[in-house]
Amino acid sequence: MYKHHSALGLVSALRPVQPVTLLRPHAATRAARFFAEKFPGKSLYAVKSNPSPDLLQVLWNAGVTHYDVASLGEVRLVAQTLPEATLCFMHPVKAEEAIAEAYFTYGVKTFSLDTIEELEKIMRATRGATDLNLLVRLRVSSDHSKLSLASKFGADPAEVKPLLQAVRQAADALGICFHVGSQAMSPNAYGEAMERVRAAIVEAAVTVDIVDVGGGFPSWYPGMEPPALESYFEVIHNAFEALPISYSAELWCEPGRALCAEYASVLVRVEKRRGNELYINDGAYGALFDAAHIGWRYPVKLVREQASDVRDMAFSFYGPTCDDLDHMTGPFMLPGDVQPGDYIEVGMLGAYGCAMRTGFNGFGVEDRVIVDDEPMASLYTGATERPAASNVITL
Numbered sequence: 001m002y003k004h005h006s007a008l009g010l011v012s013a014l015r016p017v018q019p020v021t022l023l024r025p026h027a028a029t030r031a032a033r034f035f036a037e038k039f040p041g042k043s044l045y046a047v048k049s050n051p052s053p054d055l056l057q058v059l060w061n062a063g064v065t066h067y068d069v070a071s072l073g074e075v076r077l078v079a080q081t082l083p084e085a086t087l088c089f090m091h092p093v094k095a096e097e098a099i100a101e102a103y104f105t106y107g108v109k110t111f112s113l114d115t116i117e118e119l120e121k122i123m124r125a126t127r128g129a130t131d132l133n134l135l136v137r138l139r140v141s142s143d144h145s146k147l148s149l150a151s152k153f154g155a156d157p158a159e160v161k162p163l164l165q166a167v168r169q170a171a172d173a174l175g176i177c178f179h180v181g182s183q184a185m186s187p188n189a190y191g192e193a194m195e196r197v198r199a200a201i202v203e204a205a206v207t208v209d210i211v212d213v214g215g216g217f218p219s220w221y222p223g224m225e226p227p228a229l230e231s232y233f234e235v236i237h238n239a240f241e242a243l244p245i246s247y248s249a250e251l252w253c254e255p256g257r258a259l260c261a262e263y264a265s266v267l268v269r270v271e272k273r274r275g276n277e278l279y280i281n282d283g284a285y286g287a288l289f290d291a292a293h294i295g296w297r298y299p300v301k302l303v304r305e306q307a308s309d310v311r312d313m314a315f316s317f318y319g320p321t322c323d324d325l326d327h328m329t330g331p332f333m334l335p336g337d338v339q340p341g342d343y344i345e346v347g348m349l350g351a352y353g354c355a356m357r358t359g360f361n362g363f364g365v366e367d368r369v370i371v372d373d374e375p376m377a378s379l380y381t382g383a384t385e386r387p388a389a390s391n392v393i394t395l
């Protein structure tokens with residue numbers, strides 16, 4: 001893979017015609033070390049947020065040994081890339097064949113579930129295995145999060161007691177897990193979910209060996225500036241310590257976004273300008289799915305040898321495909337003199353951006369280059385230093 005110092009160095013040297021993904025392994029390493037040092041338990045990387053093998057290797061090298069996988073495809077990918085990794089199959093609705101292959105071929109012993117039917121499926125598929133870690137997924141509120149995960153999965157309060165008691169009989173280790181929704185903007189999301197965990201344990205009167213607080217740890221985006229991650233860890237730690245569980249119980253989390261958002265940005269070229277609309281060469285079917293479909297905002301920076309002294313104005317983007325839906329409202333703040341041929345770096349795309357590229361309409365070719373400058377924002381470099389870019393605005 002090529003290396004450059006920064007997006008500007010790359011533009012000056014190559015003037016790339018295709019969008020280029022800029023990778024920052026040092027930023028992913030920093031995030032992984034932060035979780036390893038400061039989260040008061042074990043961190044499983046949620047692979048769906050960015051499954052690229054080079055990132056998996058970076059995280060492994062930084063000490064991440066456990067991986068939250070949700071499909072057989074992810075099981076195979078991680079097993080192939082990191083043969084020593086421990087895999088945890090944390091999708092509560094799995095194909096029986098997938099469970100069997102995960103258990104017998106890949107040695108996966110940790111599964112989540114939210115119904116008795118799924119428990120029966122797991123026991124059938126593993127032929128009554130007695131060495132399983134089984135985690136019951138509770139339904140919790142997504143009220144504090146930007147992306148809800150509250151409606152699809154999770155046992156209802158009324159079903160939790162019999163389910164926990166049944167799983168206790170079948171499992172070697174019994175766990176409880178939940179997901180507060182992605183980009184949780186307040187530590188209280190975890191505090192409130194832990195109250196549900198407490199109530200469930202008390203009601204079912206079972207011994208719980210694992211409490212897994214899931215993902216949802218935030219990153220930094222324009223208009224979404226979260227409190228320091230330490231404050232999340234503190235709320236979780238205090239709530240965990242107060243639970244009526246055994247002395248040896250383990251605390252787990254499953255960060256996706258927080259471990260990889262800073263890992264990648266995308267360098268795009270402006271092909272046309274129409275007023276305050278910029279036609280760029282990546283979009284809704286590329287790394288900007290969330291920008292198009294849920295109006296997610298990302299920081300942007302004009303990458304030009306001679307910096308512009310024109311004031312910033314608000315732009316929207318059109319992506320390269322022939323589809324009206326390929327539109328990103330933004331607003332993206334860029335100097336008023338942006339013109340065709342200019343390059344723009346779109347930051348913080350390491351989570352759920354790069355993972356969702358398609359080849360629709362013949363676009364989606366991805367060149368990847370390693371850079372060693374800092375991401376446009378960071379939750380890991382100290383609260384006061386972020387972000388440097390003047391074009392990052394907070395609404």
Ligand SMILES: *Cc1c(COP(=O)(O)O)cnc(C)c1O
Pocket residue numbers: 046048049068090091179181182183214215216217254255256257258351
């Ligand atoms: C998506 C997902 C995660 C990661 O969520 P983030 O918000 O990216 O941290 C973790 N666990 C499960 C079960 C998930 O579905």
